[in-house]
Amino acid sequence: MVNPGTFENMDHIEYEAGMALRHAPLVQRGSAIIGTLGDTYRLYLTDAASAADIVQRDGTTIVLAQNNRPSLVRLQASRGSKARAFAMTYRDPASEGALAALLACAAAPGTPIAADPESLSVLALAERLANSDIPVLINGPTGTGKEVLSRFIHDRSPRAKAPFVAVNCAAMPEAMLEALLFGHTKGAFTGATSSNEGFFRAADGGTLLLDEIAEMPLNLQAKLLRALQESEVVPIGSTQPIKIDVRVIAAANRDLPTEVAEGRFRADLFYRLNVFPLGLKPLRERAEDIAPLAFALMLRHTPNARAIPWISEGALTMLRMHGWPGNVRELENVIRRALLLAEGSAQPGMIEIQPDHIHFDSPARLVALDNADVTPGGADITPPRKLANIVQISEAKAILETLAACGGSRIAAARQLGISERTLRYRLASLREAGLPVAAMGGGRR
Numbered sequence: 001m002v003n004p005g006t007f008e009n010m011d012h013i014e015y016e017a018g019m020a021l022r023h024a025p026l027v028q029r030g031s032a033i034i035g036t037l038g039d040t041y042r043l044y045l046t047d048a049a050s051a052a053d054i055v056q057r058d059g060t061t062i063v064l065a066q067n068n069r070p071s072l073v074r075l076q077a078s079r080g081s082k083a084r085a086f087a088m089t090y091r092d093p094a095s096e097g098a099l100a101a102l103l104a105c106a107a108a109p110g111t112p113i114a115a116d117p118e119s120l121s122v123l124a125l126a127e128r129l130a131n132s133d134i135p136v137l138i139n140g141p142t143g144t145g146k147e148v149l150s151r152f153i154h155d156r157s158p159r160a161k162a163p164f165v166a167v168n169c170a171a172m173p174e175a176m177l178e179a180l181l182f183g184h185t186k187g188a189f190t191g192a193t194s195s196n197e198g199f200f201r202a203a204d205g206g207t208l209l210l211d212e213i214a215e216m217p218l219n220l221q222a223k224l225l226r227a228l229q230e231s232e233v234v235p236i237g238s239t240q241p242i243k244i245d246v247r248v249i250a251a252a253n254r255d256l257p258t259e260v261a262e263g264r265f266r267a268d269l270f271y272r273l274n275v276f277p278l279g280l281k282p283l284r285e286r287a288e289d290i291a292p293l294a295f296a297l298m299l300r301h302t303p304n305a306r307a308i309p310w311i312s313e314g315a316l317t318m319l320r321m322h323g324w325p326g327n328v329r330e331l332e333n334v335i336r337r338a339l340l341l342a343e344g345s346a347q348p349g350m351i352e353i354q355p356d357h358i359h360f361d362s363p364a365r366l367v368a369l370d371n372a373d374v375t376p377g378g379a380d381i382t383p384p385r386k387l388a389n390i391v392q393i394s395e396a397k398a399i400l401e402t403l404a405a406c407g408g409s410r411i412a413a414a415r416q417l418g419i420s421e422r423t424l425r426y427r428l429a430s431l432r433e434a435g436l437p438v439a440a441m442g443g444g445r446r
Helices: 024-037 096-106 117-130 146-155 174-182 198-202 218-230 256-261 267-273 287-301 313-321 327-345 387-405 410-417 421-433
Strands: 007-010 013-016 043-047 060-066 071-074 084-090 136-139 164-168 207-211 247-252 276-279
Touching: 013 024, 024 096, 024 117, 060 096, 071 287, 084 096, 096 287, 096 313, 117 146, 117 276, 117 287, 136 146, 146 164, 146 207, 146 247, 164 174, 164 198, 174 198, 174 218, 218 267, 256 267, 287 313, 287 327, 313 327, 387 410, 387 421, 410 421
Parallel strands: 013 043, 043 060, 060 084, 136 247, 136 276, 164 207, 207 247
Antiparallel strands: 007 013, 071 084
16 A cells, blocks of 8 residues: 655645656646646546555545556545546557546536646636635536536635535526526415525525626616625515625626627626626637537546546547537537447457547538648648538638738738647647648748
């Protein structure tokens, strides 16, 4: 059994003495990311050569080994223990898969997973916000993880032991939503055979997430504003206000300033909610998050009794090339399909998700097209035969044309395209992997 005394600290990771040198490239990369999130992860690393047994700790233990055959194994924790343990064998410490698997194992179920610098910045802000009670407005497309981020804020706050209640404002009729939010008395309306405390009172002392807040009817917005200003609710059928102590987080998949300008959302409620705005970008703009999320979703959907597949570098490249119109929800669909296909085609003792196991909800990745031609001057790409590929091909054409106009300078091209140079590098890598000769255009120039 590993002696707890041999563990040392490095950027919020405890590791067995000496192993950090044996696995330095991977440990340093993982530590740099995990360290930005403070003590969000409780991670303990040890080496296969010195881990005859696993110390059951309140967190996650990962036993590392390096071999030509990458693998991931869920180790058995002691009965009743909340600890998690994995044995991870990786081929290349600099590979995207090795880092992604490490991050996915390190994160507890339900917690955010990120490797993209902008995503990590949002999580760092969210952790600081957790210690305050100011309202937060999270904006982002559907399926980008707004509820996960809300739970993260709640779990890191002094309210963590109190309830977290999530309400989808678009999922129910106006009359029902009012009763569910503020509560009602017995007999307040037809069918009210008993009283109901409502979501605000159910979340008392904790956090209430108002998801898809832009869908809330205008007259109900006025009642919500009063509840927020006075910290009290008046149940339907009652005349007596009831004090509440609730931290409100609102989430929207539409641009609320636009909704205000067009009269569909109250300006006073917007300013009440928008004390600290957080924005989540579409998954296609967070390329470095895709691989860790893919491994995390694979862990979630692999039953404990089954072997955990590894995701090959080729499959990860396909995932990175996709446009992800459905964001993380679409990624989850893709991973669940891949798990089923990989299990059916696996050789005994070796399960690995390969490119042919990846099937998208609506295929939109770049492919090497017949008769496609890319020229340094015009960046001409023959239009695809399938409508599903048009978005990606159009993006590729815009990138190549802009690069050509900027003389191959990535910095100038990224500025004109309105994206970061890092994002442009990922797009160029995707084009190369799809077989398009971008190097001929000077794509390597800064």
